[in-house]
Amino acid sequence: MGAEALKEVCIMKIIRVKDYEELSRKAANILAAQIVLKPESVLGLATGSSPIGLYEHLVEMYNHGDLDFSNIKTVNLDEYVGLSPDNDQSYKYFMNEHLFSKVNIDSKNVNIPDGTNPDAEAECSRYEKAIGALGGIDLQLLGIGNNGHIGFNEPGDFFPKETHIVDLTESTIEANKRFFEDISMVPRQAYTMGIGTIMKAGKIVMVANGEKKATIIKEAFYGKITPQVPASILQLHPDFTLVADEAALSQI
Numbered sequence: 001m002g003a004e005a006l007k008e009v010c011i012m013k014i015i016r017v018k019d020y021e022e023l024s025r026k027a028a029n030i031l032a033a034q035i036v037l038k039p040e041s042v043l044g045l046a047t048g049s050s051p052i053g054l055y056e057h058l059v060e061m062y063n064h065g066d067l068d069f070s071n072i073k074t075v076n077l078d079e080y081v082g083l084s085p086d087n088d089q090s091y092k093y094f095m096n097e098h099l100f101s102k103v104n105i106d107s108k109n110v111n112i113p114d115g116t117n118p119d120a121e122a123e124c125s126r127y128e129k130a131i132g133a134l135g136g137i138d139l140q141l142l143g144i145g146n147n148g149h150i151g152f153n154e155p156g157d158f159f160p161k162e163t164h165i166v167d168l169t170e171s172t173i174e175a176n177k178r179f180f181e182d183i184s185m186v187p188r189q190a191y192t193m194g195i196g197t198i199m200k201a202g203k204i205v206m207v208a209n210g211e212k213k214a215t216i217i218k219e220a221f222y223g224k225i226t227p228q229v230p231a232s233i234l235q236l237h238p239d240f241t242l243v244a245d246e247a248a249l250s251q252i
C-alpha cells in the first residue's frame, strides 16, 4: 500500500481542549484507561514540559487508589548523552521526580537509555532489544519539538528506524536551554528511540499546548509527510490521537 492510500485508511483523532489543565486531565485519562484495561501495559513515556500536568494527574489518581503501576513497564523515548541519572537535567531524574518516585512502579520495570554509556552502538542496540523483549509498546506518549521532532528524531533526509544517537539541532538546544543554567551546559547529543520504534506502538498519544506549537502542528498534521518534519509520519499511524489546546490548534 502506498503512503497516500495508507493515509486514506488512517483516522487521526484530535481532542481539542481549552487549556493546559484540560489537556493534562484528558490525556491522563487516556493513559489511566490503558493502565486499568491492561495492568501489565508497556507504556512509552516522554519528558519535557508538555506531559508534566498529565503525570501530576496520574499521581493524583494513584493516590486515590484508582491506578496500580505494580505490573506496568515503561520505556522512555530518550536521554541526553553524558548525563547520569542523578543529574537533575537527565531524563531519568525527570521521570523519578514527576512520576516514578510517586507511584508503586517497580524500578526493574523502568527503561531509559543509559546516557552514561559512551558506546553508542552498544547502548542503542541494548535499548532496542529491551523494547523488543517487552513485546513492544502498547501506548506511546509524545510531545512535539518546535521543529517537529518526536523523541529526539530531528529533521533530516530520512526517518531513522531504530534507537540511535543524534546530534541535537541548534533549534532544539535553544528550546531546551530554559532547563539549564547556561546554554553551554545543554548536552549536544542524545540517545533516542527511532521513528520505526515509535511507529510500532499500538497506540500513540501526543500532547501539545501553547501558541509556540501552532505552526508546527499545522505543518506536521496538515502538511506533507516528510522527514524534514519528523512528526508528520504520525499521519500514517492507525491509532494516533493528538490532544491539543486551542492555542496549539490556532492555525488549523
Ligand code: F6R
Binding pocket: 045, 046, 047, 048, 049, 050, 051, 077, 078, 142, 143, 144, 145, 146, 149, 150, 151, 152
Ligand atoms: C522528550 C522528547 C521531546 C519533547 C519535545 C517537546 O522526551 O522526546 O521530543 O517531547 O521536545 O518538549 P516540550 O514538551 O518541553 O515542549
